[in-house]
Amino acid sequence: MVVLSGSNSRLLATQLAETLGWAHHSLETRRFPDTEGYTRIPEEIIDDVRSEPVVLVSNTFPDAGIIETLLMLEAINDVRSGKMENLREIGPQQLPDVGPGILLAIPYFGYSRQDKRFKPGEAISARAIGQLMASRCDGIVVFDLHAPKVLEDLPVPVAFTSAMPELAKHLQDTVAPDFILSPDKGAIERASEVARTINCQFSYLEKTRIDAHTIIHKAKDLDVDGKKVAIVDDMIATGGTICRAAEALRSQGAIEVHAACSHGLFTGGAIARLLRYVDGVHATGSLSNPRDVISGGPALARGVNQLMETLEWKN
Ligand code: R5P
Numbered sequence: 404m405v406v407l408s409g410s411n412s413r414l415l416a417t418q419l420a421e422t423l424g425w426a427h428h429s430l431e432t433r434r435f436p437d438t439e440g441y442t443r444i445p446e447e448i449i450d451d452v453r454s455e456p457v458v459l460v461s462n463t464f465p466d467a468g469i470i471e472t473l474l475m476l477e478a479i480n481d482v483r484s485g486k487m488e489n490l491r492e493i494g495p496q497q498l499p500d501v502g503p504g505i506l507l508a509i510p511y512f513g514y515s516r517q518d519k520r521f522k523p524g525e526a527i528s529a530r531a532i533g534q535l536m537a538s539r540c541d542g543i544v545v546f547d548l549h550a551p552k553v554l555e556d557l558p559v560p561v562a563f564t565s566a567m568p569e570l571a572k573h574l575q576d577t578v579a580p581d582f583i584l585s586p587d588k589g590a591i592e593r594a595s596e597v598a599r600t601i602n603c604q605f606s607y608l609e610k611t612r613i614d615a616h617t618i619i620h621k622a623k624d625l626d627v628d629g630k631k632v633a634i635v636d637d638m639i640a641t642g643g644t645i646c647r648a649a650e651a652l653r654s655q656g657a658i659e660v661h662a663a664c665s666h667g668l669f670t671g672g673a674i675a676r677l678l679r680y681v682d683g684v685h686a687t688g689s690l691s692n693p694r695d696v697i698s699g700g701p702a703l704a705r706g707v708n709q710l711m712e713t714l715e716w717k718n
Pocket of ligand 1: 586587589590615618637638639640641642643645
């Protein structure tokens with residue numbers, strides 16, 4: 404198979420290709436002066452795109468990533484179905500259809516957080532983006548999705564994969580924590596998996612979000628006196644969740660506090676804010692960020708392999 408990427412996930416695409424021993428090619432992507440996107444499959448890789456199944460690695464974040472992903476899928480679909488006609492009459496104008504074989508691997512699934520309708524009339528954004536992507540590929544791999552349930556009914560198979568094994572190994576090697584904390588109930592599954600892998604204590608906090616910048620945690624006794632603690636979450640955005648959890652840990656005697664996540668959004672000065680509360684911040688490169696210390700390649704590779712086992716066209 405061949406790994407392809409556009410402008411926003413090149414690093415993860417190369418890590419995936421390296422993990423699986425496959426070739427990686429970049430598609431041409433650029434912006435017109437009015438900011439609209441342009442996408443093209445370079446002529447020299449058209450044979451590769453047609454001769455074997457492909458995995459496109461692309462984020463649906465920020466908004467421009469959604470359009471770029473759609474345009475790349477559109478171009479890949481046309482090339483694989485043999486629609487080559489072009490005004491300059493370059494190359495053959497029509498080729499045989501090579502059939503299904505397009506996987507989309509999404510390291511950071513933008514809009515994943517609106518996975519429910521809280522008030523009447525709201526769009527369930529995660530489902531809308533999922534359906535849009537599913538309309539142009541044969542299967543999707545999603546990496547540490549906030550709430551996987553929302554993508555369970557898509558018309559193509561979806562493989563959910565996670566970087567928690569690599570995150571656990573990284574924490575074990577660099578921090579050797581005594582205690583793993585989930586900062587809210589939503590991260591319990593992920594964080595407890597890390598605690599099991601490291602074989603250390605685990606607990607969680609109950610969080611109430613007042614608004615995007617205000618977090619309250621219910622008071623809870625945590626057995627962290629004199630201990631090194633790592634807080635594990637799927638994503639860090641403003642850093643508010645982690646800062647409040649770190650305060651609770653420090654006030655109960657934790658001697659070292661680290662924050663680890665799959666997706667480092669780090670919005671609006673989050674890193675500087677976080678470093679006032681924690682001793683280290685650790686993330687994967689699912690989004691380009693200054694704390695990218697954990698490879699996402701192995702997790703994406705597990706997802707691709709899992710998907711390949713379920714796809715009929717492959718057998
Ligand atoms: C929410 O439930 C997520 O798992 C994260 O805890 C949240 O998105 C982090 O956001 P922030 O860093 O802005 O507190």
